[in-house]
Amino acid sequence: xxxxxxxxxxxxxxxxxxxxxxxxxxxxxxxxxxxxxxxxxxxxxxxxxxxxxxxxxxxxxxxxxxxxxxxxxxxxxxxxxxxxxxxxxxxxxxxxxxxxxxxxxxxxxxxxxxxxxxxxxxxxxxxxxxxxxxxxxxxxxxxxxxxxxxxxx
Amino acid sequence: xxxxxxxxxxxxxxxxxxxxxxxxxxxxxxxxxxxxxxxxxxxxxxxxxxxxxxxxxxxxxxxxxxxxxxxxxxxxxxxxxxxxxxxxxxxxxxxxxxxxxxxxxxxxxx
Numbered sequence: 001x002x003x004x005x006x007x008x009x010x011x012x013x014x015x016x017x018x019x020x021x022x023x024x025x026x027x028x029x030x031x032x033x034x035x036x037x038x039x040x041x042x043x044x045x046x047x048x049x050x051x052x053x054x055x056x057x058x059x060x061x062x063x064x065x066x067x068x069x070x071x072x073x074x075x076x077x078x079x080x081x082x083x084x085x086x087x088x089x090x091x092x093x094x095x096x097x098x099x100x101x102x103x104x105x106x107x108x109x110x111x112x113x114x115x116x117x118x119x120x121x122x123x124x125x126x127x128x129x130x131x132x133x134x135x136x137x138x139x140x141x142x143x144x145x146x147x148x149x150x151x152x153x
Numbered sequence: 154x155x156x157x158x159x160x161x162x163x164x165x166x167x168x169x170x171x172x173x174x175x176x177x178x179x180x181x182x183x184x185x186x187x188x189x190x191x192x193x194x195x196x197x198x199x200x201x202x203x204x205x206x207x208x209x210x211x212x213x214x215x216x217x218x219x220x221x222x223x224x225x226x227x228x229x230x231x232x233x234x235x236x237x238x239x240x241x242x243x244x245x246x247x248x249x250x251x252x253x254x255x256x257x258x259x260x261x262x263x
Binding site (some may be wrong): 026027029030033034036039057060063064067068138 | 175185186187201203205206207208210222228229230231
């Protein structure tokens with residue numbers, strides 16, 4: 001596998017699977033043009049190091065993949081402040097809820113049962129935090145899709 | 154974030170908006186990607202090839218550029234040209250950019 005193929009494989013890794021092959025063929029055509037131009041400027045076939053340098057100038061694979069990808073951001077930049085605020089309120093709510101629900105249990109626990117109660121509370125808190133994060137993110141992802149076409153978002 | 158990082162980020166943000174303008178202007182004459190890159194660089198607009206090529210495809214998707222893939226010097230190249238819609242957008246953006254520049258000059262007291 002030559003440097004070009006390795007580079008394209010790395011770019012392909014970061015592309016969305018549903019349109020990977022279509023995007024990759026466009027990127028390969030552009031990359032070939034870029035490499036041919038580098039070759040034309042040097043006046044001879046490029047050495048391996050020169051190919052690497054030309055590929056480096058084309059951009060790092062994840063950045064190139066992002067530039068070609070039609071994917072929209074999950075949460076729009078315009079909604080980010082609200083998203084972060086809602087997420088922190090949700091996280092705080094989960095932690096407070098666990099504290100309020102767990103304190104009486106913990107206080108009434110018998111000798112040697114405190115550890116088990118702490119582990120159970122920790123487990124519930126982690127589950128609650130994951131649920132809060134997922135649901136808030138899904139709601140904002142939905143809002144981003146709905147309002148994407150509005151210039152203020 | 155250091156002062157230099159802040160400046161770099163702001164410079165990047167400022168450039169991003171004007172790059173489309175520069176690309177639409179450079180491709181009023183039909184060119185292939187590398188040729189356009191040279192034209193932009195010679196005019197003082199430095200842009201990575203990995204940023205220009207996807208921008209050309211995006212602008213083509215928006216109907217602001219049109220492309221034709223054909224052989225030149227025995228090599229297959231994609232030639233781009235700004236469409237009439239692209240020229241209209243370029244004119245509108247240029248007016249907007251001039252309005253902003255005037256506003257800035259006034260705010261800076263020149």
